[in-house]
Amino acid sequence: MATTYNSDRDSSIAWADEPIDGFDTDLNRVAEKVSAADSQLTPDLTAWDEDREVLAKFSQSEAMSEMGLSGYSKTLTDDAVGAFFKEMARYPLLKPSEEIELARQVRFLSKVETASEKLQKELGRKPNRQELVEKLKISEVEFTQKLHEGRTAKRRMIRSNLRLVVSIAKRYLNRGVPFLDLIQEGALGLNRATEKFDPDKGYKFSTYAYWWIRQGITRTIANDARTIRLPIHIVEKLNKLKKAHRDLRRDLQRNPSEQELADALDVTVDQLRSLQQVRRRSLSLNHRVGKGEDTELMELLEDSSTQTPESKISENMMRQEITSVLGEVLTEREKDIITLRYGLATGETHTLEEVGGIFNLSRERVRQIQTKAMRKLRRPQVAARLKGWLK
Incomplete structure (x- = not known):
């Protein structure tokens, strides 16, 4: 099983430098909601990194909600897909040599993150920029330059491989998750692959990224495709x-x-x-x-045999009244026999033989007791109490 990852960690993937037919304004507002990692390194670094963009969450529900609309709109969804494809086509595929060079620049981001985590454990707080520079034993100018190069390289690798995300997402259509959501989760997997890729091991980036993209897509299908989530x-x-x-x-x-x-x-x-x-x-x-x-x-699928709450309450009240009358008029054995014969307690009736077997009586003796009990229940003052339930 592939290793899981936290999509909140550095979920900032940029794929647009210019507005796209007025769509970018609404898209950026949605993007602001999902950018939770801008201060991942330090507050100082966040202010310095002005060129960092976020991965816009192209889910139908959030986009429609952000634009003040209710429900889904096929037209707007198609516009979002078209805008994404148009933007994706702007970036050419990378050559193998370019992949290696860019990946090595991205590796510096991992070093900064590792150093930041160690310093945070040592200091009990997030380190500032100067402390990171000292930990990495480089000059501030070199730190600034490498950090900028790493993030620029990361964006370029992501943009140039978004075709791979779409190609994989197409294989999982009609699985209960919208196409745009599949692309989004695949893009988060691509983002993670860019961070973890080691160019010195001799593998192509697309081969390595495939598994991260596929994992992101399959996990979101497993989590979100069904009304009742399965493990x-x-x-x-x-x-x-x-x-x-x-x-x-x-x-x-x-x-x-x-x-x-x-x-x-x-x-x-x-x-x-x-x-x-x-x-x-x-x-x-x-x-x-x-x-x-x-x-x-x-x-x-309506079940006509199902009782309404009112009829259920009425039936319970009737049972209570009958039980009360039987207890006042009949002996204990007469009451039990009438209850079993007519199923007053459970709704299941019993034959004379079955009742006789329970009380160790003959069939004829059970019939005699039943007849005697019914004569008592037919008395006018008793019948009047039960007549109201027979309407």
């Missing part, structure tokens, strides 16, 4: 189930049986059925169905 390990099992079903269907030229799937996953049939049950997705009761979509699912 990550269950999501991974469901992915294995899906892959096993696809492979077996290809090899067998038919749908695999439950036993074949269970054997492929090394689980029991009962465990497989539990996974298949969890796999089902929830559906809104307000979902419209039918040819004209004029019927809500709730109307089709």
Whole structure:
């Protein structure tokens, strides 16, 4: 399993230097909300780093809310996607030599961060700029220059590889997460890959970044795609189930049986059925169905046998009154026999033989006791108390 990362840490990815057809103003306002790491190093460094931009969160819900609109708008969403693609096309792919050079400049940012964390532990507070310069044993001018070069290199690497984010995000369409949100999470993974990449190990940056981007996208699908969130390990099992079903269907030229799937996953049939049950997705009761979509699912699933709260209360009151009458008029055994015969306590009736077995009486003796009890209940003063519940 890939290592998880904190998307709040230095989530600032810049991809726009100029406004795009009036869209940039609204986008920047959204971006201000998600920039939580501007003061990651020190307060002094934040003031100095004026060229740092933030990753704009292209989620439909936040963008629409920020612009004062309710609900989603297909037109505005398409505009956001178009603006992103237009901006992405401005930056050419990097050559291998450029990747190595830029990655080495970005490595300085990791050194600054490591030094900052050590100093914070030693001092019990965030270090200032001068303390960082002394810790790194370089001049202030060199520190300023390398920090600027590192951040500029990082932005350039991110911008030039956003095509990879889109390419991977396309593979996860129709998984319950909007396309723009997939791009956003993939961009955060790309940001993390840029920070962690070591060019001296001989790998291409795109090969390394692929796994970080994919992890960001798959994790957000696991967390946000379902109405009821499933644990990550269950999501991974469901992915294995899906892959096993696809492979077996290809090899067998038919749908695999439950036993074949269970054997492929090394689980029991009962465990497989539990996974298949969890796999089902929830559906809104307000979902419209039918040819004209004029019927809500709730109307089709309504349980007419379910009692309303009023009828339930009325039934309970009636049971209490009947129990009270039986206790006042009948003997204890008569009361128990009538209660069992007519299911007054549980709603489940019993035959004469069943009642006789409980009280160790013959069928005929139970019938006699029942007849005697019913005569008592038919007395006018008793029947009047029960008549009101028979309407």
